[in-house]
Amino acid sequence: MFKRMAKNARRLPLIALASMLLLLPAQAGLQAAGSAVQPGGESDAGEPAASLTDGFAASGAPGSRYAYVQYKRDHADAPRPAREIVIEAGQYSRLEGDGFKRLEHFEGLDGVSLLTGESGEAEWKVNVEEAGMYNISAVYFPIAGKSATIERAFLIDGKLPFEEAAYLQFDRIWGNKLDRVQQDNRGNDLRPKQTEKPAWSEETFGDSNGYEEDPFLFYLDKGVHTLTLRSTREPMVLRQLKLFRQEEPPAYEEAVRQYEADGIKPASGISLRVEGEAASAKSSPTLYPLSERSSPAVYPYSASKVKVNTIGGYNWRLPGQWIEWEVDIPETGLYHIGFKSQQNYVRGVYSTRRLTIDGEVPFAEMKKVPFRYKSGYRIDTLGGEEPYLFRLDKGRHVIRLEVSLGDFAPLIREVETSLYNLNAMYRKILMITGTKPDEFRDYRLERQIPDLLQVFQAEHDRLSHVTAKLKELSGGTSDQEGLLKTMTAQLKEMTEEPDTVPRRLSAYKTNTGGLGTWVQKAREQPLEFDALFIVSPDKQIPKDGMGLFSKVKHEAMTFIHSFFIDYNRIGNVSEAADRRTVTVWIGTGRDQANTMKALIDETFTPETGINVNLKLVNMASLLPAVLAGQGPDVAMQIASDLPVNFAMRGAAVDLTQFADYAEVAERFRPSALVPYTYEDGAYALPETQTFNMLFYRKDVLEELGLSIPQTWEEVAETLAVLSKNHMEFGLPVVTQATVQGQNIPPHSMYATLLFQNGGAFYRDGGKESDLDSRTGIETFKQWTEFYTDYKLEREYDFANRFRTGQMPIGINDYTMYNQLSVFAPEIRGQWGFAPVPGTLQKDGSIRRDVPGGGTGVLMLEDAKDKDAAWQFMKWWTSDEVQTEFGREMEGLMGAAARYPTANIKALDSLPWPASDYNSLKAQFEWVQGVPEVPGGYFTGRHLFNAFYKTVVGGVEARESIMDYTAYIQDEIRTKRKEFGLPQ
Helix, strand or coil: CHHHHHHHHHCHHHHHHHHHHHHHHHHHHHHHHHHCCCCCCECCCCCECCCCCCCCCCCCCCCCCCCHHHHHHHCCCCCCCCCCEEEECCCCCEEECCCCEEEECHHHCCCEEEEECCCEEEEEEEEECCCEEEEEEEEEECCCCCCCCEEEEEEECCECCCHHHHHEEECCCEEECCCCCCECCCCCECCCCEEECCCCEEEECCCCCCCCCCCCCEEECCEEEEEEEEEEECCEEEEEEEEECCCCCCCHHHHHHHHHHHCCCECCCCEEEEEHHHCCEECCCCCCEEECCCCCCCCCCCCCCCCEEEEEECCCCCCCCEEEEEEEECCCEEEEEEEEEECCCCCCCEEEEEEEECCECCCHHHHCEEEECCCCCEEEECCCCCCCCEEECCEEEEEEEEEECHHHHHHHHHHHHHHHHHHHHHHHHHHHHCCCCCCCCCCCHHHHCCCHHHHHHHHHHHHHHHHHHHHHHHCCCCCCCHHHHHHHHHHHHHHHCHHHCHHHHHHHHHHHHHHHHHHHHHCCCCEEEEEEEEECCCCCCCCCCCCHHHHHHHHHHHHHHCCCCCCCEECCCCCCCCCCEEEEEECCCHHHHHHHHHHHHHHHHHHHCCEEEEEECCHHHHHHHHHCCCCCCEEEEEECCHHHHHHHCCCECCHHHCCCHHHHHCCECHHHHHHHEECCEECCEEEEEECEEEEEEHHHHHHHCCCCCCEHHHHHHHHHHHHHCCCCEECCCCCCCCCCCCCCCCCHHHHHHHHHCCCCCEECCCCEECCCCHHHHHHHHHHHHHHHCCCCCCCCCHHHHHHHCCCCEEEEECCHHHHHHHHCHHHCCCEEEECCCEEECCCCCEECCEECEEEEEEEECCCCCHHHHHHHHHHHCCHHHHHHHHHHHHHHHCHHHCCCECEHHHHHCCCCCHHHHHHHHHHHCCEECCCCCCCCHHHHHHHHHHHHHHHCCCCCHHHHHHHHHHHHHHHHHHHHHHCCCCC
8 A cells, every 4th residue: 555655656747747737627617607706786877786686696606507597587588477387296207216105195195296205306297387487386295204305306307496495494383282381300491302293384495595685496398397306305295385585574554554444553551471481382492492591581580490481592593593482362453462571792883684474574674674783682573663554353363573683684695605705715815825835926817817806896895785775774883894804805915916916915814714613603593582472552561571670680590599409410410319320421522412411201210210410520620529439420522532441450340241231232333442441341332433434525626637536556646746736635634732731632534544555553462563564564554655745734724724624625524514504605515525446455445444533421339329310311221311411502503513322223313414324324334443452541641742853853754653652552452461461
């Protein structure tokens, strides 16, 4: 392997020359794409045009992407026929993939429905008699899946009509599992568990990003067309598709005239209050009822107890999320609608909601309802000082509030477009100057990149226009403007003085990174509700608990109670008289602890009769507590090196003594158990297991004419092309311990190459290090050559560099997928991940071994009731509980918190997109565990020292690894002697 790498290194000049020729058309394409960006439109008087998006080519569709806004512009003159065409799902013309099935009279709906799986596609033929723009809706039933939002791509005649059609979303319906709030034995309300409440729904195809206020319009010529729904995540049952024209709601003045024409009069003497936490349905399990303890304005209120009394908050912030309340109106009439709400999240601007009553927007003004910033709770009556009148007939009605970007949608879309264009220009500049330009060299960038100044000017105009519009909407300056002004000023300076671009490159990159964060934050529209009010015009909405005296009393009472409440205890606390009790420590976060405690109280304790005292602690205190005899029975989510080190010192229980251990161990891959095994014993059960994947930017690799490398020989060729264009390949970061004395595991990249080359970390049953073997030495040399010969970066921020395209390909922990999904919305669909490159074998196969990491759950030797502790550990690592905990955490904190469970079946049940999970499973088959041995903590530490001695100190690789392996051997021998083990 090493010889092949050396051979490739000698071929680099030829490869680089070839790659230059390959890059010519790609770069020409880049320049063409950049030159398409035009400055903002102006009126004849030289003032900015009325529409923010006018004058920008393919706004929202940077580069070669064809977005809906351009699609709509291209069909602006097309008619909107007043026709309705219904397509029965059972009358499909083609099915492809697994999981499709015809269903008769499903869930009370007559006729044939079609079950569609989480991958594959279904196709229908439709005859359109009149050409024009149509809305399209689907009647669907969210059948049980992995609890994620259902996603589909929509194609017309085999092609995506526009980019956003690849990301259609269909909501599941969630609600509280129980009708009443339960309490723990200390009188605190428990967070209501969310459960699916599926029902037939009709969803009109729209923008899942929230940039388009109205549903999508699709252009169809006269004649026969093929409509295709391609499954990308989660199954659903489809009843029908419908092509139609959705009518616009009337303006408020028109609605009032209609009230008068219908003889509807204002109601009298009616005041209805619906608690926010009593919501009948929500679009996401994250929208669970909350506990507000900082204000006396909420109901129910307590200064000392946890009370479930509000809903929404920061969880209710993403476009498309909705909450519904049911209200029973006693008599037909006109009413005011108000809310007791708190919007102390977005300063200077406002959160926007779309209000519907029984599925319809009552009048146009309710499409964008603003909730402005205020530090505490207040009464928001719709319409303000002159409240709107809403017609409500006698009987039950459903009021829905849906997160909308409102007036900010076009602004955010423009900034996202600007961000994409500026990142594309950054990559062009990077190809010429590199990441560290020579300040004294004139690169003549404006000549080498013909559209440089044009793009800078266009984006300057775009961001200036956004800033002005933002100021207009907010009614003054806001904290949203600062970064936009900074970026605008820099673009102006670089346009006027292009020779200064190279030395401004670092600041340019920093500001574009900040622009990405701006887009992410600006899309968030949080809002918290205490109650919904429906009152007749002669009634006032009450303002209980909102006075100064109430606030002073609240602060005094909470201060007094803080001396008596133990905030480390979570949920039920078992009494001394309880027969069986397990004390469990968890060291992650309060959200995780609350979720876990809810699961314990719902299932574990009722089923086993064993009480659990769950404590949220700093796990750095575990060792001192155990030494002092004050430790827990079970410690959770601990690093993989701790169980064996505790076991060596007689502080951990050997789990193999339990008769059903072998059965429990089958829940995990053998690699997950390796770090917890020592001298034929097992001292922990795996909770999480992580490993590396290869992340790549589809768009950038396409620009460079590169494919995903399958072997390290192909990586060498990729490096040549990237280096020529001043881009980078990211290997796992080589960094020191953040805390003195912290254990450093063996570096994952060295472990990857070692395993792929057939090597191991230890030999002779862990008595000696194997790093001084031929394979260990050659692997070390191969690893360090990436940094000495190819000059790869040792420390960097992968997420930011990947986002800009500076590092379009790299190896990172697979949980990076979760971060990128939330962190970089502007490159959605432009990136993916695949198994890591492998080592080619003599038989032509490729070994893709990677090391696994993760956390475990440990039973301490001092546990008073070991059988009860074992029952808890078995319950916690079971398929059902791990699945439920993973879904609860994602429901609680969003996709960024997707749980990397070590349980094989539970991982299968988590809501991954089908294609991405297939890549993940393919890599999972190659994961190997790194064993823990006495003195093994020296392995990672001295591997790190040897690396720096070679890469930074310039010492020959063989000499470095041999020297430091001697230290590892000495420590292993010393520790084995200390613990009385054979030498």
